Amino acid sequence: MSTTIEPTVRVETARRQPMPPRERLETIFHVEGLDAIYSGKTAVKGVTMEIYKNLVTAIIGPSGCGKSTYIRCFNRMNDLIPGFTQTGTIRYHGEDICGSNVDPVAVRRNIGMVFQRPNPFPKSIHDNVAWGLKVLGMKDNLDERVERALTRAALWDEVKDRLKASALSLSGGQQQRLCIARAIAVEPDVVLMDEPASALDPIATQAIEQLMHDLKSEYTFVIVTHNMQQAARVADMTAFFSISQGEEGRRWGELIEYDATERIFTAPSDKRTEDYVTGRFG
Amino acid sequence: MTTLDLTEATRRPFTGRRVRFGDVSLQVVAGTAAAAATVLVGLIVWKVIDGARPAIAHYGIAFVTRIAWNPVLGHEVYGAGSFLFGTAITSLFALLLAAPLAMGIALFLSELSPRWLRAPVTALVETLAAVPSVVIGLWGILVLGPALRTHIESWLHSGLGFIPLFGTPSPAGASIFTAIIVLTIMILPIVSSISRELFLGVPHELKEGALALGTTRWEMVKGVVFPYSRGGIAAALILGLGRALGEAIAVTQVIGGGVFIHWSIFDGGDTLASKIAASYQGSSTNLQTASLVYLALILLVFSLAANLSAQLIVRRVARKHGITRGGHA
Amino acid sequence: MSAQGLTGPGIRIDRLPRRRRVNRMMELLAWIAAAIAIAILAIVVYSVARRGASELNLNLLTKDPIPFSFGNQPQGLANAFVGTLVIVGVAIVMALPVGILVAIYLNEFAPASIRNSVSMVLDILNGVPAIVIGIFVYGLVVVGHGQSALAGSFALACLMLPLVARATMEVLALVPNSLREAGLGLGIPRWRTTLSIVLPQTVGGIVTGTVLAVARVAGETAPLLFTTSFVGTQTHWDPHHALQSVPVAIFELSESADPQDHARAWAAALVLLIFILVASLGARWLATRSRAKMLAR
Numbered sequence: 001m002s003t004t005i006e007p008t009v010r011v012e013t014a015r016r017q018p019m020p021p022r023e024r025l026e027t028i029f030h031v032e033g034l035d036a037i038y039s040g041k042t043a044v045k046g047v048t049m050e051i052y053k054n055l056v057t058a059i060i061g062p063s064g065c066g067k068s069t070y071i072r073c074f075n076r077m078n079d080l081i082p083g084f085t086q087t088g089t090i091r092y093h094g095e096d097i098c099g100s101n102v103d104p105v106a107v108r109r110n111i112g113m114v115f116q117r118p119n120p121f122p123k124s125i126h127d128n129v130a131w132g133l134k135v136l137g138m139k140d141n142l143d144e145r146v147e148r149a150l151t152r153a154a155l156w157d158e159v160k161d162r163l164k165a166s167a168l169s170l171s172g173g174q175q176q177r178l179c180i181a182r183a184i185a186v187e188p189d190v191v192l193m194d195e196p197a198s199a200l201d202p203i204a205t206q207a208i209e210q211l212m213h214d215l216k217s218e219y220t221f222v223i224v225t226h227n228m229q230q231a232a233r234v235a236d237m238t239a240f241f242s243i244s245q246g247e248e249g250r251r252w253g254e255l256i257e258y259d260a261t262e263r264i265f266t267a268p269s270d271k272r273t274e275d276y277v278t279g280r281f282g
Numbered sequence: 283m284t285t286l287d288l289t290e291a292t293r294r295p296f297t298g299r300r301v302r303f304g305d306v307s308l309q310v311v312a313g314t315a316a317a318a319a320t321v322l323v324g325l326i327v328w329k330v331i332d333g334a335r336p337a338i339a340h341y342g343i344a345f346v347t348r349i350a351w352n353p354v355l356g357h358e359v360y361g362a363g364s365f366l367f368g369t370a371i372t373s374l375f376a377l378l379l380a381a382p383l384a385m386g387i388a389l390f391l392s393e394l395s396p397r398w399l400r401a402p403v404t405a406l407v408e409t410l411a412a413v414p415s416v417v418i419g420l421w422g423i424l425v426l427g428p429a430l431r432t433h434i435e436s437w438l439h440s441g442l443g444f445i446p447l448f449g450t451p452s453p454a455g456a457s458i459f460t461a462i463i464v465l466t467i468m469i470l471p472i473v474s475s476i477s478r479e480l481f482l483g484v485p486h487e488l489k490e491g492a493l494a495l496g497t498t499r500w501e502m503v504k505g506v507v508f509p510y511s512r513g514g515i516a517a518a519l520i521l522g523l524g525r526a527l528g529e530a531i532a533v534t535q536v537i538g539g540g541v542f543i544h545w546s547i548f549d550g551g552d553t554l555a556s557k558i559a560a561s562y563q564g565s566s567t568n569l570q571t572a573s574l575v576y577l578a579l580i581l582l583v584f585s586l587a588a589n590l591s592a593q594l595i596v597r598r599v600a601r602k603h604g605i606t607r608g609g610h611a
Numbered sequence: 612m613s614a615q616g617l618t619g620p621g622i623r624i625d626r627l628p629r630r631r632r633v634n635r636m637m638e639l640l641a642w643i644a645a646a647i648a649i650a651i652l653a654i655v656v657y658s659v660a661r662r663g664a665s666e667l668n669l670n671l672l673t674k675d676p677i678p679f680s681f682g683n684q685p686q687g688l689a690n691a692f693v694g695t696l697v698i699v700g701v702a703i704v705m706a707l708p709v710g711i712l713v714a715i716y717l718n719e720f721a722p723a724s725i726r727n728s729v730s731m732v733l734d735i736l737n738g739v740p741a742i743v744i745g746i747f748v749y750g751l752v753v754v755g756h757g758q759s760a761l762a763g764s765f766a767l768a769c770l771m772l773p774l775v776a777r778a779t780m781e782v783l784a785l786v787p788n789s790l791r792e793a794g795l796g797l798g799i800p801r802w803r804t805t806l807s808i809v810l811p812q813t814v815g816g817i818v819t820g821t822v823l824a825v826a827r828v829a830g831e832t833a834p835l836l837f838t839t840s841f842v843g844t845q846t847h848w849d850p851h852h853a854l855q856s857v858p859v860a861i862f863e864l865s866e867s868a869d870p871q872d873h874a875r876a877w878a879a880a881l882v883l884l885i886f887i888l889v890a891s892l893g894a895r896w897l898a899t900r901s902r903a904k905m906l907a908r
């Protein structure tokens with residue numbers, strides 16, 4: 001089981017901080033038997049895992065394995081999709097986020113999200129960040145908060161002279177960093193990222209990865225990525241999802257293996273994981 | 283081995299008349315129709331100006347502000363002032379009442395309503411637009427007017443009668459107030475259906491982006507949906523205003539008639555359109571007829587202004603969001 | 612969805628109860644707005660139905676009005692129903708061909724600039740108030756030649772033209788270009804392709820558009836007031852005469868003081884409303900069906 005393999009990806013252990021030992025990890029999400037179903041068709045089945053605080057957790061896997069669907073369960077964004085149902089539980093600090101007495105607005109307040117394609121509001125750069133702060137009642141030191149968020153998103157220097165300009169005048173990479181600034185400005189507990197760099201150039205991608213690394217101590221990151229190298233660079237824990245087939249041609253996504261990133265890439269337990277990370281499929 | 287029979291192809295010459303008679307004919311005939319439509323609009327403007335000419339010559343631009351309308355021979359004097367005022371009051375107040383209602387309906391249909399309710403309610407609101415104005419006016423005279431008078435006008439007058447706005451209710455309920463309510467009902471469908479389409483057109487990612495920050499739905503609507511649709515809503519309101527300006531029949535049935543401007547909205551009055559409609563049975567003199575057409579001219583100018591500004595806004599918004607009109611030429 | 616859950620370290624609630632209340636109130640207001648709109652429609656339709664049904668009988672459609680009667684002889688509004696039939700019929704004959712031709716020109720031949728300008732002109736025409744159209748036709752035709760149903764028809768045709776043209780343009784645009792290319796590729800001249808291949812595809816949409824335009828103008832009073840309102844009580848079919856029409860009849864009856872007149876006005880309004888609603892809803896239903904068919908192709 002502990003045979004090491006030749007991954008296509010090199011895990012850069014040298015540059016990153018080592019993960020704290022298992023005993024000192026604090027669970028922030030406890031997922032139990034989660035099924036995600038769109039209008040009767042199961043997209044993701046039977047996921048059980050724990051996500052730990054102040055780590056970067058990556059979710060990797062081939063396209064179509066339900067990674068986006070899965071991550072959207074964490075902040076109840078799938079509620080917006082008609083015909084969506086969910087069974088099983090996701091416990092956030094011990095509380096079921098789909099409980100009948102839980103307001104999705106409160107969930108999303110604490111669990112923020114950055115989407116695959118940048119979606120800045122049709123407002124100025126400043127207002128994109130400031131709007132959420134104002135609505136959520138964080139109006140004190142507004143300009144400072146805006147500056148801090150933009151700085152952390154590695155965008156401040158590029159926009160500090162044109163905060164009043166429309167956000168739509170920024171490039172794709174800048175818009176995505178603006179969306180990240182917007183998300184972290186309101187100081188959520190967790191930041192979910194659904195393939196945040198898939199539409200970006202390598203430099204912008206690098207900026208985002210650096211950000212996750214720097215902010216890990218304050219936030220918990222869960223990132224979906226189809227880019228194995230990115231997961232290897234950035235994530236402490238990695239979850240590998242893949243597509244399973246059933247009778248009548250039904251397909252759904254399943255969690256295959258979830259472990260520290262190094263193990264996933266150097267000594268995976270499951271053959272399917274090994275096939276994926278060595279590039280034999282996917 | 284088969285050979286192609288090329289005799290047919292060779293028999294039909296490649297060169298020949300470059301322009302077919304049939305093609306030209308169709309293009310000319312169809313083009314003439316299009317030209318005719320354009321000419322029609324110009325003709326309308328010209329004919330209305332022409333019909334008003336005697337009054338324009340007689341009164342000049344002072345007509346527009348003069349508050350008078352006396353057809354009595356020997357004392358004839360005409361002016362558009364009070365009708366302009368009536369038009370302004372009724373249209374603006376109707377817009378004021380209809381706008382929030384229309385926004386509410388549009389929000390309901392685009393954000394809040396359960397899926398199965400959406401289509402039926404949309405159809406019902408559009409049906410309201412299909413009811414002819416004479417039927418709304420009939421209902422207005424015989425049902426709405428008396429009801430408003432009994433329940434709302436008396437109550438407002440007894441309670442707030444010291445405000446000149448709420449004077450003595452008119453006996454049958456025919457008043458500016460009733461006309462405002464009727465106009466509100468008539469412009470509600472058009473403003474709400476345009477707004478509904480606008481709200482439905484807001485990109486889903488923008489709405490998700492707002493909700494993902496932990497805002498409530500109303501906060502998302504206020505922060506993203508409304509600003510995004512701002513231009514279109516302005517156009518919808520202007521179109522509603524244009525509709526209100528031009529409504530002659532229902533208004534003339536319920537407004538009670540009157541030449542002078544009163545403070546009380548429970549008194550009668552007239553708008554430009556309603557005055558024209560009320561005078562259909564004929565005028566005694568050429569000057570009176572020309573003055574009526576002068577009223578129509580003023581109304582036309584305002585309608586065109588509203589229509590053109592709405593169109594301008596729509597084109598600008600469409601360009602911003604990358605929509606263009608089709609065609610296969 | 613009230614809020615207990617989600618307590619714990621790092622969890623913030625931030626004035627959420629108050630924001631939730633505001634959200635609730637706004638949602639309620641939106642529901643109320645929709646309810647008001649439906650209520651208004653319901654009240655109007657109910658009023659017309661209740662008051663009109665009692666007076667609704669065959670006499671309404673078959674007997675002419677009898678002026679100054681004391682309510683005993685059977686009378687109706689036959690002249691108005693026949694008149695509307697004639698006026699609207701002639702209006703269709705005036706507007707339909709022109710509307711179709713305009714649409715053909717704009718969609719098949721015109722360069723983009725002309726298409727945009729003429730489209731704008733059509734929108735302007737659509738926005739001219741009906742009463743102004745009435746005055747226009749009055750000045751154009753009635754002043755020299757007196758009132759006639761033809762004049763009324765022309766006024767209604769002016770209102771119908773943009774509606775028919777726009778509806779036809781929409782369905783013409785839906786016809787796939789490949790169809791046109793197929794025709795031209797076979798060597799069929801442009802005019803023939805347009806008329807025999809493209810146009811038949813649009814018949815459904817044109818019919819729908821015309822029905823909707825008819826539903827719209829059948830209830831129009833203002834354009835007829837100045838063009839065909841000085842009428843007698845007898846039923847005529849000749850469009851050269853001024854003919855009574857249902858909307859004008861309702862208008863005049865509504866202003867009368869006689870409750871008998873009101874009763875007949877309600878009945879006529881009921882017939883008019885039924886016709887318009889059936890035509891509008893029917894046309895829309897047909898339109899959604901045929902559009903689905905076209906797009907599925």
